[in-house]
Amino acid sequence: MGEIAPGRAVLDAGEPMHEDVAVVIEDGEDIRELLAQVLTQGGFTVHTAADGPSGVELVRQHDPIVVTIDVNMPGMDGFETARQVRSLTTAYMVMITARGDEIDTLVGLQAGADDYVVKPFRPRELRARIEAMMRRPRALASTHPSAPRPPQAAPAPQRVPSAPGHAGAPLPDDEHETSMLEHRGLRLEPQARVVELDGQEIELTRSEFDILRMLLGSGRRVVSKLQLAGMLRGERGEPDHFLSEHDARAIEVHVANLRRKLGESPSEPRWIETVRGVGYRRTA
Structure with missing residues (x-):
């Protein structure tokens, strides 16, 4: 299917994604209707707003599970709207814009967005990204430090790490990972979704x-950007698709934001090494 111009959507048939609430914040009427149609066909009850303040109020009223936000809105732009939405909810959040500059991606993800889609987009692509996000846990204990942490499961047996660099070694099964991960004063609790550095909780996006978690759980094995992108889309095993420029940029921005929050220098990494041209791995 080719790219879809506003107001000319031909949607894919298929099973609904989810029976829940979504909020669309978009000042362009054609795009707003297209997004509402995509989400409605996915099984959502959709509420729409043409500006940031109205959208934030809809989020406050309806507690959606998915929010889409246009970046280039008059008055309160999409980045400020995203920050206010993120202060209210752990909803899955997608930034949608006609601009594909790296700085926009950086600011959008720093504001708490889970993904970033550039216009013109394919309805199938948007649906696939939302489906992938919804396969990942919604709760983020570290985003709302005052909220009670979810009960933790009994510790699972520790994994036996594979030999460093062993190409056939499986990556960790994140969905069933229950063991605490710890490396150089950095502690990650998968079930509680909490990260602490030297005893201080670090606020991370989903x-x-x-x-x-994937990097710490993979030992010294290099994890490619393609594998990280596949993990964020909810894929299991080795991805069989190519790495798009959009996905590569998003992974680089996520890692840069992660390093900034941890206070790590890429040139003198304490936790995450860059393997040039391939991906990343945990430091020794």
Whole structure:
């Protein structure tokens, strides 16, 4: 299917994604209707707003599970709208914009977005990204430090790490990972979704947390950007698709944000090494 111009959507048939609430915040009427149609066909009850303040109020009223936000809105722009939405909810949040500059991606993800889609987009692509996000845990204990932490499961047997660099070694099964991960004063609790550095809790986004968990749980094995992108889309095993420029940029921004929050220098890494041209791995 080719790219869809506003107001000319031909949607894919299929089973609904989810029976829940979504909020669309978009000042363009054609795009707003297209997004509402995509989400409605996915099984959502959709509420729409044409500006940031109205959208934030809809989020406050309806507690959606998915929020889409246009970046380039008059008055309160999408980045400030995203910050206010994130202060209210752990909803899955997608930034949608006609601009694909790296700085926009950086600011959007720093504001708490889970993903970033550039116009013109394919309805199938948007649906696939929302489905992938919804396969990941919604709760983020570290985003709301005052909220009670979820009960922790009994510790699982520790994994036996594979030999460093062993190409056939499986990556950790994040969905069933229950053991605490710890490395150089950095402590990650998968079930509680909490990260602490030297005893102080670090506030991470959902994507930053999942990337850090995958890197810490993979030992010294290099994890490619393709594998990280596949993990964020909820794929299991080795991805069989190519790495798009959009996905590569998003992974680089997520890792840069993660390093900034940890206070780590890429040139003198304490936790995450860059393997040039391939991906990342945990430091020795």
